[in-house]
Amino acid sequence: MTAKIEVHDFNLFYGKNQALHDLNFQLNEREVTAFIGPSGCGKSTFLRSINRMNDLIPNVKVRGQIKIDQQNVYDPHQDLVELRKHVGMVFQQPNPFPLSIYDNVVYGPRIHGISKKAELNEIVERTLKQANLWDEVKDRLDAPALGLSGGQQQRLVIARVLAIQPDIILMDEPASALDPISTERLEELIIQLKESYTIVIVTHNMQQAQRISDQTAFFLNGYVVEFAQTQRLFQQPTQQKTAEYIAGQFG
Numbered sequence: 551m552t553a554k555i556e557v558h559d560f561n562l563f564y565g566k567n568q569a570l571h572d573l574n575f576q577l578n579e580r581e582v583t584a585f586i587g588p589s590g591c592g593k594s595t596f597l598r599s600i601n602r603m604n605d606l607i608p609n610v611k612v613r614g615q616i617k618i619d620q621q622n623v624y625d626p627h628q629d630l631v632e633l634r635k636h637v638g639m640v641f642q643q644p645n646p647f648p649l650s651i652y653d654n655v656v657y658g659p660r661i662h663g664i665s666k667k668a669e670l671n672e673i674v675e676r677t678l679k680q681a682n683l684w685d686e687v688k689d690r691l692d693a694p695a696l697g698l699s700g701g702q703q704q705r706l707v708i709a710r711v712l713a714i715q716p717d718i719i720l721m722d723e724p725a726s727a728l729d730p731i732s733t734e735r736l737e738e739l740i741i742q743l744k745e746s747y748t749i750v751i752v753t754h755n756m757q758q759a760q761r762i763s764d765q766t767a768f769f770l771n772g773y774v775v776e777f778a779q780t781q782r783l784f785q786q787p788t789q790q791k792t793a794e795y796i797a798g799q800f801g
């Protein structure tokens with residue numbers, strides 16, 4: 551197992567409030583890692599720390615390291631555009647741009663200087679196929695993306711992320727706004743994508759974590775209480791708090 555992301559003594563503060571405490575763990579390449587835990591315990595904060603999205607929030611301070619491929623992303627020389635090219639992100643609410651399906655997918659590649667039509671066409675077909683959306687939209691690529699269903703929009707957003715050729719994909723509760731069938735399709739897609747990408751997913755759905763993830767981290771009050779192989783964590787938790795949480799006793 552190769553470590554893709556290594557976290558060393560990572561702490562994060564919003565002003566005087568410490569939101570993350572002494573995180574230490576590693577996320578493996580081409581695996582799905584799930585973050586579970588009650589609301590407000592730091593899962594999204596940590597997810598946003600990986601691609602330094604928290605830099606956009608005033609008064610955020612961090613201590614410690616997050617290394618991707620052995621490079622500390624908090625190194626002062628880190629190029630943020632380059633970092634976010636490597637680390638794509640998918641949010642809870644599908645957020646396609648108010649453009650056509652085609653223009654959504656090629657948005658990132660165009661910014662990165664690709665302008666040849668044949669090349670853009672190839673990216674659109676390849677990433678929509680990877681996102682299991684091609685067959686549903688291939689005859690209407692010029693239609694508005696906002697006319698798609700929620701589940702289709704979320705798969706389009708994933709195609710848009712894939713088009714920038716990341717190697718890590720962060721997903722913050724990507725299925726919570728979707729119906730059960732769209733959720734199932736999204737879970738199948740995540741399992742397929744892990745053949746090529748390292749995936750980190752925040753989920754409130756413990757069944758979902760068990761269906762799709764290899765490792766699970768249980769967050770509580772800004773600490774990672776337990777981090778283990780998913781099956782092990784759910785079947786034989788070693789910490790009392792984990793056992794109570796997965797039994798539904800709080801949260």
Ligand SMILES: Nc1ncnc2c1ncn2[C@@H]1O[C@H](COP(=O)(O)OP(=O)(O)OP(=O)(O)O)[C@@H](O)[C@H]1O
Pocket residue numbers: 564569587588589590591592593594595596607769
């Ligand atoms: N922009 C912000 N400014 C100040 N405090 C914040 C900010 N974002 C989050 N926090 C605080 O950090 C803590 C962790 O929040 P975070 O959103 O990371 O938790 P979470 O586990 O992802 O919750 P949820 O499951 O509800 O999304 C909370 O106390 C929250 O109030």
